[in-house]
Amino acid sequence: MLASGVVGVRKSGSGVNATLEDEWHLGSDTKAMTATLIGLLIDDGKLRFESAIADEFPDLAPKLPEAIRKITVEQLLAHRAALPWEADWGPLSAHGSLMEQRVATVLAAGSAVLVATPGASFNYSNWDYVILGAIAERITGRPWEELMRQRIFAPLKMEHAGFGGTGTHGAIDQPWPHVNGIPLSSNGPEIDFRAVMAPAAGVHCPIGDWAKFTINELKGLRGEPGLLSPETFKRLHTPAFGGDYAGGWNVVQRDWAKGTAYTHGGTNNMNYSIAWIAPRRDVVFLVCTNEGQAFTPCDEAVHALLNIYDSMTR
Numbered sequence: 001m002l003a004s005g006v007v008g009v010r011k012s013g014s015g016v017n018a019t020l021e022d023e024w025h026l027g028s029d030t031k032a033m034t035a036t037l038i039g040l041l042i043d044d045g046k047l048r049f050e051s052a053i054a055d056e057f058p059d060l061a062p063k064l065p066e067a068i069r070k071i072t073v074e075q076l077l078a079h080r081a082a083l084p085w086e087a088d089w090g091p092l093s094a095h096g097s098l099m100e101q102r103v104a105t106v107l108a109a110g111s112a113v114l115v116a117t118p119g120a121s122f123n124y125s126n127w128d129y130v131i132l133g134a135i136a137e138r139i140t141g142r143p144w145e146e147l148m149r150q151r152i153f154a155p156l157k158m159e160h161a162g163f164g165g166t167g168t169h170g171a172i173d174q175p176w177p178h179v180n181g182i183p184l185s186s187n188g189p190e191i192d193f194r195a196v197m198a199p200a201a202g203v204h205c206p207i208g209d210w211a212k213f214t215i216n217e218l219k220g221l222r223g224e225p226g227l228l229s230p231e232t233f234k235r236l237h238t239p240a241f242g243g244d245y246a247g248g249w250n251v252v253q254r255d256w257a258k259g260t261a262y263t264h265g266g267t268n269n270m271n272y273s274i275a276w277i278a279p280r281r282d283v284v285f286l287v288c289t290n291e292g293q294a295f296t297p298c299d300e301a302v303h304a305l306l307n308i309y310d311s312m313t314r
Contacts, residue, residue, distance in 0.1 A: 001211055002283075003308070010290070011176035011183050023166045023174050023204045024288035025192070026273045027266025030203040031129050032248030033152055033213060034144075035077055037136055039228045039236045039247070040151050046139050049074040049235060056135045057106055064110040071109075071118050073135065076128040077247050078240045082114040083127040089194040099143055101196040102134035122243050126200035129248075133199025144199050155227060156212045161205035163198050165191035165270075166290075175290035177270030184270060193268050201268060207288055214275055214284045217249075221262065221279040237262070249277075256306060257281055267292050274298045283309055 010016045041047040047056075054061040054069035061069050071081045087108055095104040109131065115123050133144040140147060145163055153161045167174030169188035177184045177191055184191060193201055220226040220233040228236065236247040244251050249262040257278035265274045272294035276285040285305045287298045 001208065001215075002312070004207060004211075008289075010174065011172050012178060012181060013183070014172050014176075016172045018175060018290075020208065021160075021206055023160060023162065023206055024210070024273060024290070025166060025175075025177075025204045025266075025268055025271035026201075026210065026288070027268050027271065028126075028201045029210075029248075029264050029266035029273050029275055030199070030201050031266075032217065032264060033148065033203060034129050034132055034136075034199045035236055035247035036213075036227060037144075037147055037151055038073060038077065038132055039232045041136060041139055042232050043229050047073060047135070049077075051135075053106065053109075053131070053135075056138050057103075060103070060107055060110075063107060067114060067118055068109050068112075071131075073132070074240050075119050076132050077236070078243060078245055079122055079124050079128055080119050080241055080243070081125065081128050081131075082116040082118045082120070082123055083109060083112055083125045083131075084115060085123075085125050085127075087112075087127050087130070089197055093194045093196050097143075098145070098195055098198075099134075099137050102130060102137060102144070102199075105130050105196060106134050119241060122241075122245060124245075126197060129200035130197055136199075148203070152213070152227070153209075156209075156216055158205055158209040158212050161203060161209050163202045163204065164189040164195060165268075166204050175271070177268075178291045179270055180293055181291065191270065201266060207286055210273075210275075210286055210288075211284065214277060214286060217262070218277050218279060218282070218284050221277060222282065254278070265295060265298070267294075272298055274302060276302055281309075281313075285309075 051073045075081045095101045167187045176187045216226045239246045254261045258280040262277040269292040273288040287301045
């Protein structure tokens, strides 16, 4: 890591300063981590990009429409499954364990009104990545959370990564969630999306731990060794179907990046995070805040960091 910093307080009006060791909620920046887990299962020979929902859930296939049965892992990774943006997570959370809830999420897709023909167009959907989490669980017989700890957090030494909202209920021991500058009435692990959604948007960690993951991504994009095989990494990070989304990243062209850059934002409406990776500049920029409505200030912070990096590398 070249540089890191923190400013502000954990809770507005508290006077308790945030620290570099604090845990920040990453929202949908979790998706790239779930995509990496899927890549690891592909490298293990337990899954293929072409695998369909029916292949992984043969017991559910007879209950699903043909269009749902044929949705592939690659379509889910690229948000090309044509599923709506969200499922009705409340009722799905009543189905026993988290693994059972995620199986119920796959089954619920059978009643969804598809927004297009699967594969035809991009449609961002948290549903897609929860199904990917369910696929990982079905293959391994273990919860997504356990798989993340063993296959991603441990190898990358992300020692303080976890799931759900941050802090101890009532204690200002971690960043407190805010909306429009106003702290919520409560905090803690349960102040987040429903836990069933975690494969799409449920990871929290210190920014240093997040840097370990994104540096691994940077290395792979530069052709250097990382968690995944070069073949799987390249396919996972190459937009399929002619689009500009791949494995949890928007793939864009930027002059400052000297070509292709990879970016994604994440929010649970109470926190915000944003990442930029510029392989040709050999740099990652990460910004987090405990305010849900914060795209503009986070984007401005990235520009400020870019200016600092430019001055360091002239």
